[in-house]
Amino acid sequence: MARVTVEDCIDKVANRFDLVLLASHRARTISQGAPLTVERDNDKNPVVALREIAEMTINTDDLSEDLIHSMQKHVEVDEPEPDEVPVLSAPGEEAAEEAAGDMPDAEKPMDRMTEEDLLRGLEGLPPLESSGSGRTGY
Numbered sequence: 001m002a003r004v005t006v007e008d009c010i011d012k013v014a015n016r017f018d019l020v021l022l023a024s025h026r027a028r029t030i031s032q033g034a035p036l037t038v039e040r041d042n043d044k045n046p047v048v049a050l051r052e053i054a055e056m057t058i059n060t061d062d063l064s065e066d067l068i069h070s071m072q073k074h075v076e077v078d079e080p081e082p083d084e085v086p087v088l089s090a091p092g093e094e095a096a097e098e099a100a101g102d103m104p105d106a107e108k109p110m111d112r113m114t115e116e117d118l119l120r121g122l123e124g125l126p127p128l129e130s131s132g133s134g135r136t137g138y
Contacts, residue, residue, distance in 0.1 A: 022053065022064060023050050025070065038051050038052050
């Protein structure tokens with residue numbers, strides 16, 4: 001029976017800590033019934049996992065991704081953003097919107113805000129309150 005040492009595996013996985021994590025994760029998956037890629041030779045699961053890493057019969061990148069996935073408790077799903085964003089209209093534009101309401105979406109005129117309109121709108125905002133210490137409200 002050949003002994004598997006860290007030196008046999010360290011050239012495949014450069015970081016010893018990562019090697020321990022990957023080998024232990026692989027040993028757990030073997031104990032859960034994952035198929036072996038090398039002969040068992042009466043070895044225990046951790047030794048089989050190290051032999052698989054040393055002989056490169058498993059992809060360490062895939063094993064790393066599987067390890068990360070197994071540790072995640074909550075997977076956040078990216079929700080698609082809405083196609084249309086509601087447009088704020090000026091008071092005089094309501095009649096134009098009602099007339100455009102009967103048109104199909106492809107034919108509706110698109111409202112665009114110029115940089116000057118944005119600056120005018122920002123100038124109309126009330127100033128930030130200061131705390132008296134010379135610093136703004138942060």
